[in-house]
Amino acid sequence: xxxxxxxxxxxxxxxxxxxxxxxxxxxxxxxxxxxxxxxxxxxxxxxxxxxxxxxxxxxxxxxxxxxxxxxxxxxxxxxxxxxxxxxxxxxxxxxxxxxxxxxxxxxxxxxxxxxx
Amino acid sequence: xxxxxxxxxxxxxxxxxxxxxxxxxxxxxxxxxxxxxxxxxxxxxxxxxxxxxxxxxxxxxxxxxxxxxxxxxxxxxxxxxxxxxxxxxxxxxxxxxxxxxxxxxxxxxxxx
Numbered sequence: 001x002x003x004x005x006x007x008x009x010x011x012x013x014x015x016x017x018x019x020x021x022x023x024x025x026x027x028x029x030x031x032x033x034x035x036x037x038x039x040x041x042x043x044x045x046x047x048x049x050x051x052x053x054x055x056x057x058x059x060x061x062x063x064x065x066x067x068x069x070x071x072x073x074x075x076x077x078x079x080x081x082x083x084x085x086x087x088x089x090x091x092x093x094x095x096x097x098x099x100x101x102x103x104x105x106x107x108x109x110x111x112x113x114x115x116x
Numbered sequence: 117x118x119x120x121x122x123x124x125x126x127x128x129x130x131x132x133x134x135x136x137x138x139x140x141x142x143x144x145x146x147x148x149x150x151x152x153x154x155x156x157x158x159x160x161x162x163x164x165x166x167x168x169x170x171x172x173x174x175x176x177x178x179x180x181x182x183x184x185x186x187x188x189x190x191x192x193x194x195x196x197x198x199x200x201x202x203x204x205x206x207x208x209x210x211x212x213x214x215x216x217x218x219x220x221x222x223x224x225x226x227x228x
Contacts, residue, residue, distance in 0.1 A: 034216060043120075043207060043219035051214070090159065100166055101147040101211035106159040 002027045002093050006107035013081045014115050021076040021110045023091030031093050033074045034104065035065055038088040047089075050074060051096075061085070081114045088112075118142045120220035122208050128226045134196040137223045139208030140189055148191045149209040149217060150183055159207075165191065198227045 003026045013019045025031055032051055036044040048059025055067045065076045074091060088111050092104040121140040129135055141148045150162040152175075163173035168185040176183065180202075182194045195202055205224050211217040 032214070036219075041224075043221045044209075046216045046218065049216055096214075100213065101215065101217065103149060103161045103164055103172070104151075104159075104217060105161075108158045 002031075002095060002105045004091050004093050004105055004107035006089075006091055006110045008110050009108070010111045010113065012113045012115060015083055016080050019078050019081040019085070019112065019114070021089050021091075021112060023074045023076065023107060024072050025074060025091070025093045026072065027093055027095060030096055032096055033065075033067065034092040034094075035059065035063070035074075035076050036090045036092060036106075038090065038109075040087075044090065047076070081112075083114050083116050086112055086114045118218075120208055120210050120218050122206075122220035122223050124223060125221060126224045126226075128228065129198055130228055131199055132197040133227075134194065135198050135202075135225060135227075137193045137206055137208075137225075139191040139193075139210075139220060141191065141208070141210030142218055143189070145210035145212045145218075146188075147211050147217075148185060149211075150191070150193050151207045151209065151219075153205040153207060153222070154203075162193070162206075195225075198225075200227045203227050 005024045034049045035047040050057050050067045058064045088109050090109050091107040094102045123138045147166045149164040153159050162175045163183040165185045185191045205222045207222045208220045209217040
């Protein structure tokens with residue numbers, strides 16, 4: 001069965017500093033990996049995904065993530081954090097579909113707090 | 117700007133009452149998901165449909181929850197009777213092919 005671990009419940013970073021939100025996964029076969037962000041009282045917004053190809057994936061709002069197959073990790077990064085990046089971040093995985101879209105399995109989420 | 121819409125956004129009800137949540141997926145998306153978010157369990161899948169046919173509803177308590185897609189523009193999630201432990205945020209998401217899923221704003225349900 002697929003699973004995702006986000007080892008940190010909370011990450012604090014000063015504005016302007018680089019940030020990393022960690023994610024490791026466990027799947028059989030090749031994974032589809034995703035990052036979503038949730039702002040208070042809002043739905044989840046898609047940030048980026050890894051399907052295949054280049055291990056460094058660039059997404060929305062200046063975020064990027066690095067896929068590392070040997071470490072089964074997919075850490076989210078941003079070179080310079082903004083206060084407005086403060087939110088709840090979810091890593092998710094799903095099996096490559098034979099056809100069509102399939103359900104996501106989410107990590108527990110990491111709350112990012114960027115301090116001015 | 118295509119979006120998934122959900123109604124109602126908030127619902128407060130008493131234990132034992134029926135609750136119906138509605139979702140309008142993005143036009144052209146053939147797969148619709150219902151997820152539930154709680155502090156204890158995080159985000160978990162309740163059910164999903166492809167081309168309006170249910171593919172997996174193993175995450176739902178069958179005795180009280182039901183999910184349907186009367187047509188391609190409407191998905192419903194019904195709880196009857198509701199219980200306090202059903203209090204959560206219920207998200208609908210839609211997608212197509214191998215792409216990412218797009219989430220609605222959620223329905224925050226409180227059962228007293």
